[in-house]
Amino acid sequence: MFEPRRQHPVAGLTQLLHILKENWITLLILFFVGTGSESAWGIYAVLGFTVLSAVGGVISWWRFTYQVEDGELQIKQGIFVRKQLYLSRERIQVIDISAGLVQRVFDLVSVEVKTAGSTSKEAKIDAITRTEAERLKRLLRSEELPKEDEAVKSETSKTYKIGIKELFLAAFTSGNFGVTLSIVGGAFSQIDQVIDEDRMLRFFEWLIPASVGVGLVFTTLLFVVIISWLFSIFGTLIKYYDFTLTVKDDALLIKRGLFEQKQLTIPFDRIQAIQIKEELLREPFGYASIVLESAGYADQQQSLNSTTLYPFLKKVEVQQFIQQVIPEYNACVEPVNPPFVALRRYLLRMVWVSLIVIVPAWIFVPYGVYSLFLLIPALIIGYAQYRDAEIGISGDTMMVQWRLLSRKAAIVRKHRIQSAETKVNPFQRRLGLMNYTLTVASGSGGRTFAIRELEKETGNQFLEWISPASTKQKESFDTDQNSIID
Amino acid sequence: MREKLIWLTNGFHSPGSTFDFKGMINSQKEQQTLPSASKKAxxxxxxxxxxxxxxxxxxxxxxxxxxxxxxxxxxxxxxxxxxxxxxxxxxxxxxIRWKRWKYRVDEHEIDLEHGIFIIRRTLIPVKRVQHVDTRQGPILRSYNLGDVVISTAATTHKIPALSEPTADQVRSEISTFARKAKDDV
Incomplete structure (x- = not known):
């Protein structure tokens, strides 16, 4: 009675959009690189790619069938390689029905079926009608589960929702410049092929009248920064619109998004570490965001490794928040800092880094010698890096804080640490310093947290702390056990 | 209190000999070095x-x-x-590489120390080990050597160029320890 069915043909379209979205950076590069003054092969390349993807989308729609038989969801898909996925009703844990932008236009939904276990299989039906989705859900739901679910939800869930004021503040302070800056910069480098320089100069003079003497470079830079900032603002608004975090008994539930509402479920036992990030623009105002690292729960759309747990929060409220949401990560540590001798290595490093910019600028750019002034912020950052480097433990929890540009702190539980490492280079050996690195699992790979220039004894202590043996002899932790490296 | 096991000292070179792991859980407490054949390889x-x-x-x-x-x-x-x-x-x-390479495996952790200019010391809780392999390229094989490759959920680590029997020993030892450590919890 349950024939194999196809999705709504719109699935072909969503497939196409998905491919384009996956490859947008490549396409952008192709477009800009290939669109020179005389030939325009880039446009053809992009067009060709789009057409191919469209054909691919249609074929993959045609080749995708699903059916429910004996309480088992069977999905067959794949253009060249046929993949068959069988999910029995007992193993299905979550059935997510959601609607993206495209789906909403055509009044359709997408259905995601997730199972638990270490080999977390996952199936997604991209575009079907809502009634069809409900039918599937009825067929696949085991009888007892849903009621239990409802009961849990109504009883013990706490909810945190981002306010509209917070959202806008978050957007305006989002420091997500890096990516957008490079895109806008790339676009700008192509502009002179469209508009000739004289006209552009006049445009800027019109835009910023006072800047006539300041020079084109500076105004262009300012313009690029402002546009990237706008991109970043809108990006954040769209991404975190209606951000809702629900704390359940065994999992965290995150909902967010303006056009495409995303929904993530993160079981507590998948959490590997949390990070507190004070982005550059947020730090002066005392705001931070909290990010979760989780592993072993693959999600096709967004590989679930780093997830924003809460996008915008007062720094002073962070601890309280952690206590309420994931109390086992709330640790009061007495941190250790790098010793004073480390300061000069922090400063020197920033000098080298800034020289990478200064020397070429000095040689190749007119007035490039003024880039020597970059040394001042570089040294300030170097000092801040030294001052903010901290590491500490309390029971089974470790806190590591470091700064590259923005200040970040990671909180890690001992039994989640995959490995720890100390590194000593010859210069550090002379000063008795070492770098310390921790790795936790994240997504299908790992994430490392590192702190530089710790005192050798401190580094060794924290290295040996991760050993399960150290739990058993906790009292001897403070005594000197660091003779092994000598 | 620190005891070195006979089979991991240099005297152990008889290929093909099998080992019984019962009663060996409290094994190596001391850092081991690589065989000198690894230098040749x-x-x-x-x-x-x-x-x-x-x-x-x-x-x-x-x-x-x-x-x-x-x-x-x-x-x-x-x-x-x-x-x-x-x-x-x-x-x-x-x-230098040979001189610097030291490793230690016990029921709690794997402790690796190596590096020519930058000296790294890595600690891997044995409980986190997902799998252990031995690998052998043509050069290592001609000297009867093999690498032990240890994988966790996030990282992979290598103890290079051990003599074949030692490599097999270390591999099965790590996997025994890993299984035992997981059972404990």
Missing amino acids: WRINNSLWSLPIWLVPGYVGFLYVFNAEVSIWILLLTVIGAIFLTALFVFLLPE
């Missing part, structure tokens, strides 16, 4: 890798023979440079 390996260095004096020599504009001093200089680098790669680096 690395020397061969590094001399293969340093062959491209000789492309430079080769090219200069070619110019010198067919195009008189290159002086003999430049040729000599490149030859000396190539000899120096090759000596460094073939003789010095394997020696």
Whole structure:
């Protein structure tokens, strides 16, 4: 009675959009690189790619069938390689029905079926009608589960929702410049092929009248920064619109998004570490965001490794928040800092880094010698890096804080640490310093947290702390056990 | 209190002998070094890798023979440079690398220490180990050596160039410890 069915043909379209979205950076590069003054092969390349993807989308729609038989969801898909996925009703844990932008236009939904276990299989039906989705859900739901679910939800869930004021503040302070800056910069480098320089100069003079003497470079830079900032603002608004975090008994539930509402479920036992990030623009105002690292729960759309747990929060409220949401990560540590001798290595490093910019600028750019002034912020950052480097433990929890540009702190539980490492280079050996690195699992790979220039004894202590043996002899932790490296 | 097991000292070289792990859980507490045969294997390996260095004096020599504009001093200089680098790669680096490599495996953790300029010490809780392999390339095989590769959920680590029986020992020891540690919890 349950024939194999196809999705709504719109699935072909969503497939196409998905491919384009996956490859947008490549396409952008192709477009800009290939669109020179005389030939325009880039446009053809992009067009060709789009057409191919469209054909691919249609074929993959045609080749995708699903059916429910004996309480088992069977999905067959794949253009060249046929993949068959069988999910029995007992193993299905979550059935997510959601609607993206495209789906909403055509009044359709997408259905995601997730199972638990270490080999977390996952199936997604991209575009079907809502009634069809409900039918599937009825067929696949085991009888007892849903009621239990409802009961849990109504009883013990706490909810945190981002306010509209917070959202806008978050957007305006989002420091997500890096990516957008490079895109806008790339676009700008192509502009002179469209508009000739004289006209552009006049445009800027019109835009910023006072800047006539300041020079084109500076105004262009300012313009690029402002546009990237706008991109970043809108990006954040769209991404975190209606951000809702629900704390359940065994999992965290995150909902967010303006056009495409995303929904993530993160079981507590998948959490590997949390990070507190004070982005550059947020730090002066005392705001931070909290990010979760989780592993072993693959999600096709967004590989679930780093997830924003809460996008915008007062720094002073962070601890309280952690206590309420994931109390086992709330640790009061007495941190250790790098010793004073480390300061000069922090400063020197920033000098080298800034020289990478200064020397070429000095040689190749007119007035490039003024880039020597970059040394001042570089040294300030170097000092801040030294001052903010901290590491500490309390029971089974470790806190590591470091700064590259923005200040970040990671909180890690001992039994989640995959490995720890100390590194000593010859210069550090002379000063008795070492770098310390921790790795936790994240997504299908790992994430490392590192702190530089710790005192050798401190580094060794924290290295040996991760050993399960150290739990058993906790009292001897403070005594000197660091003779092994000598 | 620290005891070294006989089968992991250099005396153990009988291939094919099997081991019973019962009662051995409190094994190595001391850092082990690599067999000295590993130096030989690395020397061969590094001399293969340093062959491209000789492309430079080769090219200069070619110019010198067919195009008189290159002086003999430049040729000599490149030859000396190539000899120096090759000596460094073939003789010095394997020696330092071998001297620095130490490892220790016990029921709690794997402790690796190595590095030529930058000395790294890595600790891997045995409980986190997902799988252990032994691997062997053609050069290692000719010296009856093998790498032990340890994978966790996030990282992979290598104990290089152990003698075949030791490699097998270490591998099965780690996997026994890992299984036992997981059962404990």
